[in-house]
Amino acid sequence: MLRIDTLRVGAQPPISFEVAPGACVGVEGPSGSGKTRLLRAIADLDEAEGYVYLDGEERGEMPAPAWRRRVRYVSAEPAWWADTPRAHMPRAARLDGMAAALGLDPDILDRPVAHLSTGERQRLGLMRALADEPVALLLDEPTSALDAAAAATVEGLIQVALRAGRIVVLVSHDQGLIERLAGQRIALAAPAAERAA
Amino acid sequence: MSPVETLAWGDLAAAALLLGINGAISLAFGLRLEASLAIAAVRMIVQLSAVGLVLKFVFAQTSPLWTLGLAVAMAMVAGLELISRQDRRFKTWLTYGLGSGTLLVVGALGTLYATAIVIGPSPWYAARYVVPILGMVLGNALTSASLVLQTLNDAAERDRGVIENRLALGATRYAAFGTILARALRTAMTPLLNAMSVTGVVALPGMMTGQILAGSDPSGAAHYQIMIMFLLSGASGLGALLAGLLGVALLTDGRHRLRLAG
Numbered sequence: 001m002l003r004i005d006t007l008r009v010g011a012q013p014p015i016s017f018e019v020a021p022g023a024c025v026g027v028e029g030p031s032g033s034g035k036t037r038l039l040r041a042i043a044d045l046d047e048a049e050g051y052v053y054l055d056g057e058e059r060g061e062m063p064a065p066a067w068r069r070r071v072r073y074v075s076a077e078p079a080w081w082a083d084t085p086r087a088h089m090p091r092a093a094r095l096d097g098m099a100a101a102l103g104l105d106p107d108i109l110d111r112p113v114a115h116l117s118t119g120e121r122q123r124l125g126l127m128r129a130l131a132d133e134p135v136a137l138l139l140d141e142p143t144s145a146l147d148a149a150a151a152a153t154v155e156g157l158i159q160v161a162l163r164a165g166r167i168v169v170l171v172s173h174d175q176g177l178i179e180r181l182a183g184q185r186i187a188l189a190a191p192a193a194e195r196a197a
Numbered sequence: 198m199s200p201v202e203t204l205a206w207g208d209l210a211a212a213a214l215l216l217g218i219n220g221a222i223s224l225a226f227g228l229r230l231e232a233s234l235a236i237a238a239v240r241m242i243v244q245l246s247a248v249g250l251v252l253k254f255v256f257a258q259t260s261p262l263w264t265l266g267l268a269v270a271m272a273m274v275a276g277l278e279l280i281s282r283q284d285r286r287f288k289t290w291l292t293y294g295l296g297s298g299t300l301l302v303v304g305a306l307g308t309l310y311a312t313a314i315v316i317g318p319s320p321w322y323a324a325r326y327v328v329p330i331l332g333m334v335l336g337n338a339l340t341s342a343s344l345v346l347q348t349l350n351d352a353a354e355r356d357r358g359v360i361e362n363r364l365a366l367g368a369t370r371y372a373a374f375g376t377i378l379a380r381a382l383r384t385a386m387t388p389l390l391n392a393m394s395v396t397g398v399v400a401l402p403g404m405m406t407g408q409i410l411a412g413s414d415p416s417g418a419a420h421y422q423i424m425i426m427f428l429l430s431g432a433s434g435l436g437a438l439l440a441g442l443l444g445v446a447l448l449t450d451g452r453h454r455l456r457l458a459g
Contacts, residue, residue: 043365063453066367068367069366073365075361080359
């Protein structure tokens, strides 16, 4: 159970919600409303007032790296620091199967990152985030760079993760994706400047 | 040892005539550097004369406290220089304190090792040995620490995505900076590596030249220089490492979050 308790992000009123294992919460709101900031605050990548609990443990009770191994923020544009995708992933993980599920040729893991397309990199970024099996996934626009077919494979992988009992918080502009995956939705209001205008 | 020719003020005046070359160039090409040249030359004369007097005084004292005081003052000045070479983000009292402290630690370790263990003068804390060696150690540690901080700061900005991704994947701040820190350390260690490769071929190091001019046997001076090069390598490596760890700590917070604001 991931429990967000009066978390303050930007100009939003305090945000509270719960996500059970195997459930997905969709976060919606116009650009600039703080969707990414909310996910980053949950992962403790940005400072934020309020509390976040995973199975009863508050984020401040454990070292931040341990928290982020359980509560994983996945950005829309993954960054790479080694030559091949495989060098970024844990050795023990069953990567080939995951690559196939995402519609990727397993050879791609050993190709230079610089030669991969944006869409391939985005799917490999999701793989990298899933490989060490975090408890909760905070997905920030996981299909933004993908065509319909590739987006469907990502949706399938998220469903597999949900069936395995993972917790998912999903930010997406794709209404259909949120409708199909999320049992619950959180709406963030437009930023104050926009409301005034 | 052969007697050393001392320089009288008249001799220095003769040497100062050479500055006329630069003055003439400035006038002929309209560089407008005449005033700057004069000020720089006067500063140089005043600073070096003052240092000469200070050292003469400190060397004449028997209490090592004078040497210690001078050493702390030198580290503090080096700390100021370290900060002045940095981007706005590192221009804080905190960085100054930690930077000066780092340089003082490296300077003390390097100098102690050189005087107490390698050279072994009597007493080991003789100011005549401690002060010049500390000066060289501080200068080199300053250069490498400064390079590491600059490289880290630039890279943190440019490779922000990589650092953030690695943090999100559960890396500690030091692991998240891993490749960037390695690159910064390499950058900082390169100048001394190059210096060791060309020293004695392209130019004679200043200290060796000084010893020879002061009447030392050239191969004795070479031995001294070899010792100094090893000492400076160690000092610049240690300075780079400490500055690297310090830099990562300053660019992040206790919750392993990247802090680039401000």
